[in-house]
Structures are given as structure tokens and as C-alpha cells.
Amino acid sequence: MKSFTHFLPLLASLAAASPIDLTKAGLHNLFTRQDIQTPINASLPNITIFATGGTIASQGSTNTQTTGYSIGLGVQQLITAVPELLNISNIAGYQISNVGSGDINSTISLTLAHMINAELSKSSVSGVVVTHGTDTLEETAFFLSSTVNSTKPVVIVGAMRPATALSADGPLNLYQAILLAGSPAARNRGVMITLNDRIGSAFYTTKNNANTLDTFSSTEAGQLGSFVNQVPYFFYAPAEPVGRTVFDLANATSLAKVDILFAHQDMAPDLIDSAVQGGAKGLVFAGVGAGGISSKANVAAQAAFNATGVPMVASHRSADGLVPPTSDDDFIISSGYYNPQKARVLLQLGLTIGWGNEEIKEAFAKSLPVP
Ligand SMILES: *[C@@H]1O[C@H](CO)[C@@H](O)[C@H](O)[C@H]1NC(C)=O
Ligand SMILES: *[C@@H]1O[C@H](CO)[C@@H](O)[C@H](O)[C@H]1NC(C)=O
Ligand SMILES: *[C@@H]1O[C@H](CO)[C@@H](O)[C@H](O)[C@H]1NC(C)=O
Ligand SMILES: *[C@@H]1O[C@H](CO)[C@@H](O)[C@H](O)[C@H]1NC(C)=O
Ligand SMILES: *[C@@H]1O[C@H](CO)[C@@H](O)[C@H](O)[C@H]1NC(C)=O
Ligand SMILES: *[C@@H]1O[C@H](CO)[C@@H](O)[C@H](O)[C@H]1NC(C)=O
Ligand SMILES: *[C@@H]1O[C@H](CO)[C@@H](O)[C@H](O)[C@H]1NC(C)=O
Numbered sequence: 487m488k489s490f491t492h493f494l495p496l497l498a499s500l501a502a503a504s505p506i507d508l509t510k511a512g513l514h515n516l517f518t519r520q521d522i523q524t525p526i527n528a529s530l531p532n533i534t535i536f537a538t539g540g541t542i543a544s545q546g547s548t549n550t551q552t553t554g555y556s557i558g559l560g561v562q563q564l565i566t567a568v569p570e571l572l573n574i575s576n577i578a579g580y581q582i583s584n585v586g587s588g589d590i591n592s593t594i595s596l597t598l599a600h601m602i603n604a605e606l607s608k609s610s611v612s613g614v615v616v617t618h619g620t621d622t623l624e625e626t627a628f629f630l631s632s633t634v635n636s637t638k639p640v641v642i643v644g645a646m647r648p649a650t651a652l653s654a655d656g657p658l659n660l661y662q663a664i665l666l667a668g669s670p671a672a673r674n675r676g677v678m679i680t681l682n683d684r685i686g687s688a689f690y691t692t693k694n695n696a697n698t699l700d701t702f703s704s705t706e707a708g709q710l711g712s713f714v715n716q717v718p719y720f721f722y723a724p725a726e727p728v729g730r731t732v733f734d735l736a737n738a739t740s741l742a743k744v745d746i747l748f749a750h751q752d753m754a755p756d757l758i759d760s761a762v763q764g765g766a767k768g769l770v771f772a773g774v775g776a777g778g779i780s781s782k783a784n785v786a787a788q789a790a791f792n793a794t795g796v797p798m799v800a801s802h803r804s805a806d807g808l809v810p811p812t813s814d815d816d817f818i819i820s821s822g823y824y825n826p827q828k829a830r831v832l833l834q835l836g837l838t839i840g841w842g843n844e845e846i847k848e849a850f851a852k853s854l855p856v857p
Contacts, residue, residue, distance in 0.1 A: 507535040517580045517601070521527075522565050530856050531612035531668030534605050536598055537561035539584040542620025542645035542656040552697075555648040557584055557619075564617060567649065568657045575612075575664050587619025587644075592628060592834075594740035598626070599735055601632040606636040613639035617660065620644040620693055620701065623679065627688030628828045632835055633675035635732050642679050642688065646699045655682065655699055674724035675710060685711040685718060689727035692825055694805060705806050706823075707735040729822070729852030733835045742837035743751040744768040744830045747763030747777045749803060755786030762790050768833040769798045769844075772826040777802055777809035777818075791817045797846050799833055801826040811851055819846060822853035 525530070537543065539557050543564060561579035565571055580601065583594050602614050618626055627642040634640055642664035645656030659681050666672050666680055682699050690704035703709070711720035719822035745766040747757050751774075761769055769787070771779050777800030779787065787798055787829035800809050800820035809820040821829040829850070836846045 498850045517582060517592075517597075520562055520581075522562070522579065523572050529658040529824070531575050532610050533577055533613055533615060533664050533667045535561055535565070535577060535579040535617060536601065537564060537579060537581050538587070538590065540617065540621075540623075540644050541648055542570070542619075542643065542660065543584060544648040546648045547651045549650055549652050549687070552647055552651055555650070557586055559649060560584070561617075564656075564660060565727040568661055570661060571664050574661075575668050575707060576577050577664070585619075587622040587623070587626070590618070590622055595626060595629050595741065596735060598740060599630060602634050602640060603636070603647045606634065606638045606640075611638070612643065612769050613669075613672070615663045615667050616640070616642045617663075618642055618644050620638075620646060620681070622827070623637040624688070624692050624702075625672045625827050625831055627677050627679050627691070629831050629835075631688040631727075632731060632832065633733050633735050634677065635734075637674050637755065638853060639667045639669065639675070641667045641672075642677065644681060644682070646697070646701060662716065662718070665713075665716060666718050669718055671718060671720055674726075675720075676726060676730065678710065680713075683713045684709050685713070685720070687727055689730065689828075690823070694807070727853075728855050731832070731849050733839055733850065735835075735838070738838050739826075740838075741786045741834045742767040744770060744834045744837070746770045746772055746826045748772045748826075748829050749783070751780075753780040755783050758783060758786045758790055762794055762796055766796065766855045767837050768796060768830075770821070770826050770833060771798065771800045771818075772803040773800045773809070774803060776807065777820060788817055795843070797833065797837070797843050799829050799846075799850065801829045808854070811854065819843070819850055822850050824850065824853060 543559040544555045544557045641663045647654045679686045679691045690707035695701040745761040799819045
């Protein structure tokens, strides 16, 4: 997919006061707040959209094109395309990036965490929506679930079809995300993902199909709720995912480098050494079965661990399932229920705040329900 990788001209509008200063954190310090409607309707919830790019912000050259389109619609254009949004909320928007989600990096994630925490701390703000490419949407959702400390709704939304497609899904997905972010029933449920009428927990929802509209689901944990005629219906009372850790990243300016290695028959040892030599501070294996790697890869991993202490986490390459806890003396840490991409985020966060192996092990073990 083609993508623009430019940030909006951040420093261009020094006059437009930014509510927070990220320079101290070494991050981009000015994002222009775009207030969409004046005057605002004080009886409607105030929702802030953080736009990052992705298919929801994309256009194809024909209305039947559903791959190979280009990103580039700004937050103002996303909102303008759905004027109905202004009847259900007062919207402000920030353009944080305009990239395909494969290019979401630690600068963007940390900026989102800082800005969303600041936004939700305002009493007038009811909730926030993040528009994002679907390919790595679950990673940003899990990252925010682990770094945003608020009872207010944070909703991550994307689209599988570009804005120009016949039956584009972006506009209704965005409408539902805004509804959800403003809904009192959506509070105290952690970060949520909504697409295709479904509401899922950021903790367990994953992208299952590279192409189809019904791609997001969480087969074992299930959905939290669904939309029917634009009403969010929840199946359960508000609950936190078991074992959620919230990290205070107030002083973080970058995230630790963690690589994922995909296991397969006869997995060779060399990628492990190359990852460690390349500066990885942690490794996650997308292991075979319940977290396995080949015997020779295991020897190389243990040697690398003995030599460097780089923590190694075993997750599963199967779409779902759990890696049971390893024994106390095993150098490999079990990912529990976390899939490789979420295990990577959790390991990055732990390493970023200076955790050692024991604390990391504990954070992963917390996802397993206490018998
Ligand atoms: C992350 O991506 C943005 C936008 O493409 C870029 O401005 C920034 O420098 C990148 N950060 C890192 C650490 O690569
Ligand atoms: C403000 O929103 C409320 C609730 O939807 C609606 O009843 C009212 O008509 C709106 N007021 C204006 C001036 O649009
Ligand atoms: C929305 O913001 C306005 C202006 O700050 C405020 O008066 C209003 O109470 C807010 N609406 C809600 C539902 O909090
Ligand atoms: C907003 O609500 C008003 C009053 O109910 C209605 O007349 C108008 O058509 C609505 N606008 C949109 C874009 O839905
Ligand atoms: C989250 O917020 C609660 C309540 O304001 C506070 O007690 C707690 O220390 C915060 N946690 C983090 C990690 O910031
Ligand atoms: C961030 O740095 C400040 C100043 O050094 C310190 O007081 C504070 O405890 C740090 N916060 C965290 C979460 O590390
Ligand atoms: C790593 O260290 C452990 C404990 O000292 C030892 O039993 C093991 O043989 C070492 N493994 C390798 C491959 O160096």
C-alpha cells in the first residue's frame, strides 16, 4: 500500500496553542487542534479524534478498487464526509500522522499515549477516538490499553475499504466509534476496537483476515458488544481484562526495541544471534504449538540469554490459544494469552521502564486467570 509518511506541518502554526507541550518528552510538541463546529452544543458529548492514517483515510482511483489505494485524507475530511457526527457530538481533531499502520512507530505511539491521557483528564471531554490502519490496529489498541489511565472510553477504529469504494465501511465505523466514545455505557471497559458493527476489547481482539470486512474478532474471549441500528448493546457489565498492567510513561521518549521471530520446522539459530546483535533488547517467539522453537534454536536462544540477559518470551504462531507458564528455572518466559504482537508491546513497555526478567515474567503470568 502506498502511504504518505509526512506529519502535518507541526511547527507551522505556532499561533494555534497546543494544549500540551511534548518537547520535554522529546516528542513532536505541536499538533494543531482542529475544532470542527462552532458554536458547540453543550448538551452533546465532546469527543476528540486522533487521526493516524490507514485505509479509513484512503482513496482509490475507482470505486471498485480495494487494494493498492493511497492514504492521505486528513482528519477534517474524515469528519466532513460524515456530517451526522455533528448531531451526536462536538468534535475536535488532531492529525498525529498519516501513515499506513505498518509505519506506526514509537514516536507516534508515545505521542498518542501522552496526548490521550492529557485529553481525558479534561472534565469536558467524554472520550476519544483513534483512527488507524487495520493491519497493526490491535498493537496500538493494546499499547493504549497499557498506557492510558482513565475510566473514559478510548475507541480505536479503522476501515477495510477506502473512502472511494462501493459500500465503504469507514463512515459508519467512524460514526459508531464516536457514538461509543460518548456513551456512558462504554465507560470502565478499557480500550475498545470497533469495526463492522462489533465492539471488542483491545486486549484480545485481533485481525484474522487480510481482506474481509469481518476481520476483527476474539474467538476465545468473545466480543464485548455490538451495534444494532446505531445503538451499542453490551453483553456484559463493565469489566477489566484480567492482568492488565498500566504503565506510567510520563518520562519515556522512546520504546525498547523488541523483535518477533517466527518459528517453523527446523528453525535455524542464526536469526536469534542476528536480532540480539542488531540491538534487540527483548525477543518474542511466535512459537509452534504452545510456544515451541526447534532444539537448535533453543540452544542458541539460551546461549544468547546467558551472554546478554536479553529476555525472551514464547508466544504462539497459531491464531489463538495460550502458552502455559514455564518452570521457574526456564530462561524463556511464557506469553500466557498474549499473541506475539501484543507480547512484543508488553515486553517493550516493561523494558522501557527498566524491568528485569522477574518483573517481566510476572506481568505475563498475570494474564492467566487465577485458578
Ligand atoms: C516515526 O514516524 C514519524 C512519521 O513518519 C516520523 O516523523 C518519526 O521521526 C518516526 N520516529 C522514529 C523514532 O522513527
Ligand atoms: C443539542 O443537542 C441536543 C441533544 O441531541 C438536541 O436536542 C438539541 O436540539 C441540540 N441543539 C441545537 C441548537 O442543535
Ligand atoms: C462539552 O464542552 C463544553 C465546553 O467546554 C461544555 O460546556 C459541555 O458541558 C461539554 N459537554 C459535556 C457533555 O460534557
Ligand atoms: C441533525 O439533526 C437535525 C434535527 O434533528 C436534523 O434536522 C438534521 O437533518 C440532522 N443532520 C444530519 C446531518 O443528520
Ligand atoms: C492511574 O490513576 C489512578 C487514579 O487516578 C492512580 O491511583 C494510579 O496511580 C494511576 N496509575 C498509573 C500507572 O498512572
Ligand atoms: C519522571 O521524572 C520526574 C522528574 O525526574 C520524577 O519525579 C518522576 O517520578 C518520574 N516519573 C516516572 C513515572 O518515572
Ligand atoms: C546457560 O546457563 C545455564 C545456567 O548456568 C546452563 O545450564 C546452560 O547450559 C547454559 N546454556 C548455554 C547454551 O550456554
